[in-house]
Amino acid sequence: MGSCKEEERKQQKSVWVHGPIIVGAGPSGLAVAACLKQSQIPSLVLERSDCIASLWQQRTYDRLKLHLPKQFCQLPLLDYPKHFPKYPTKHQFISYMESYAKHFCIEPKFKQLVEKAEFVNGIWRVKSQDCEYISKWLVVATGENAEPVIPQIQGLDRFNGNVVHTSGYKSGYEFRKQKVLVVGCGNSGMEVSLDLCRHNASPHMVVRNSVHVLPREIFGCSTFGIAMALHKWLPLRLVDKFILLMSNLILGSTENLGLRRPETGPIELKNITGKTPVLDGGALNQIKSGNIKVMEEVKEITRNGAKFMDGQEKEFDSIVLATGYKSNVPFWLKGSDFFTEQGMPRRPFPNGWKGENGLYTVGFTRRGLLGTASDAIKIANDIADQWKINKEWDNICSSYVILQI
Known part of the structure; x- marks a missing residue:
């Protein structure tokens, strides 16, 4: 049986790609393809x-909206439609992605799971289940959120109820009138808990670590936009102090609700660790009213519920794991030390977009679509410079051959 599979792989066809191979047809991959197309x-x-955008189409909940205003979440060379609201919905974002691909005539090859990519003898060899693609350039665009993170919680496998990661959560309607344990207190954990409330469920949200909760807007302006504007003139720590001062004035103290703030400011923390502050969309009021109950770290899962570190024990009908995602690059990119074991570029932003031997990365900045747009432009410009040199060299060689004839 093994020899048959080996024989199939030997017969696998090879295709030379006249241009870069881009792995991933999410926003990052589409952005690079569009910028390259502009340079022909x-x-x-x-x-x-x-x-395209399979994470958004297949792994997001129904009520998801962009956390930031649309001007901070658009890709290069094409704006959102003017009639879109300030915070586009999931479906509006997907339609924008589809329009983007159509506008730039980007036609990905679907159902091509990359099993291995390796730089061999001066070229990149990228193997899917049925083909090998060869190119001088490889763009890794699978991003930070390729695979769900499933935490190792004692007893999780013996829970009698339903266990779902947020990648499989669609709506609180499926959990109506249930008592639900939500593991995680980031943006997803907060929004899922809020959605459960709106469907008459009883969410209990586990807060394991400290977390920054900020208002989505300050005086009608995006909190993120204000922070970016201030950072042009002020040190980051002063910006963080201002944002936290305004947050306390608008939201009140979150410490009293069991939401302890980290010692490092929200924007500085995101830049260092990639941990995004929670932009409140209404969950905080539900916590204050007691509709969302904040719980300490889980000690173990029982057949019918959970035991917590503070000694409490409660029964639950379902568990939702709002525990985020991780990169999958280490599983398929071989022979390169550009990425860490966690699948992130070793070089910090803004220098993590380019590796050696024609290797590029996009979607790993921990700065959302703004970082993606910035890196996509850099990558396309860098490849365009090489493309021009190669073209000039080809022309010189062609002329030389003609002269010799």
Whole structure:
């Protein structure tokens, strides 16, 4: 049986790609492909799923909206439609992605799961389940959120109720009138808890670590936008102090609600660790009213519920794991030490977009779509410079051959 599979792989066809290979057809991959197309450089986009932006289409809950205003979440060369609201919905964002791909005539090859990519003898060899693609350039665009993180919680496998990661959560309607344990207190944990409340469920949200909760807007302006504007003139720590001062005035103290703030400011913390502050969309009021109950860290899961570190024990009907995502790059990119074991570039922002031997990365800045747009432009410009040199060299060689004839 093993020899048959080996024989199949030997017969696997190889395709030379006249341009970069881009792995991933999410916002990052599409952004690079569009920027390359503007420079008249072809590319091949490989996508393991059957659609673009598969994380958004297949792994997000129904009521999801962009956490930041649309001007901070658009890709290069094409703005959102003017009639879109300030905070586009999930479905509006997907339609923007589809329009973006259509506008730039980007046609990914779907259902191409990359099993291995390696730089061999001066070229990149990228193997999917049925083909090997070869190119001078490889763009890793699978991003920070490729695979769900499933925590190791004692007893989780013996729980009698339903256990779902937020990647499989669609709506609180499925959990109506249930008592639900939500593990995680980031933006997803807060929004899922709020959604559960709106469907008459009883969410208990586990807060394991400290967390910054900020108002989405300050005086009608985006908190993130204000922070960016201030940072042009002030040190980051002063910006953080102002944001926290305004947050306490608008939201009140979160410490009294069991939401302890980290010692490092929210924007500085995101830049250092990638941990995004929670932008409150209404969950905080539900916590204050007692509809969302804040729980300490889980000690173990029982057959019918959970035991907590503070000694409490409660029964639950379902568990939602709002525990985030991780990169999957270490599983398929071989022979390169550009990425850490966690699948993130070793070089910090803004220098993590380019590796050696024609290797590029996009979507790993921990700065959302703004970082993606910035890196996509840099990558396309860098490849365009090489493309121009190669083209000039080809022309010189062609002229030389003609002269010799």
